[in-house]
Amino acid sequence: MTNIHRGEIAAEIGGEVRVLCLTLGALAELEARLQAGDLAGLAERFADGKVSARDLTAILGAGLRGGGNAVTDDDLARMSVEGGLRGAAEIAARLLRATFGEAA
Template sequence: MVNPHAGEVVLTLNGERQVMKLTLGALAELEAALAADTLVSLIERFEAGQFSTRDVLALLLAGLRGGGWTGSAADLAAADIAGGPVGAARLAATLLMRAFAPAEAAE
């Protein structure tokens, strides 16, 4: 069961449900993956609809790692994501929102 109040989001990857969560370690990995970018600029890009596929993949990978997934970035890039690119972008945005929104907004 997924707990949105804990920031969890489900991603169906290659037909299997994976729980994603942006833990502190996952956020640190996300910052490293974005190099000079900041999490604030990432949030702003999603709010403005100006995000890239690189942003989506980096967010999903960080969330998957936070949920305990041990695959690589290459595994994620080659995977079948339920909902396709649009579904992946929606889930990435939901993951980001749940990580930084007050608990009552996560419902």
């Protein structure tokens, strides 16, 4: 069960419903991986809705690990996501909104 007040969402990834959460550690991982500099830079990077496949992998991977899933980005790259690429983008958008609010 997810707790939206903690920024958690649920999504079907790899044939399982999994919890994703951008914890403080997951956000730090994203800042470093995407060279965003800080949280404001990270939010700005995704504010216009343009994301690369690398961005999606980084967001979903960090969210999965933040949600307690022992999944590497390589593992994630081999998993199916409900709805394919569009589904992955929608999951990432839901996760960013749960973390940063509706402006994300």
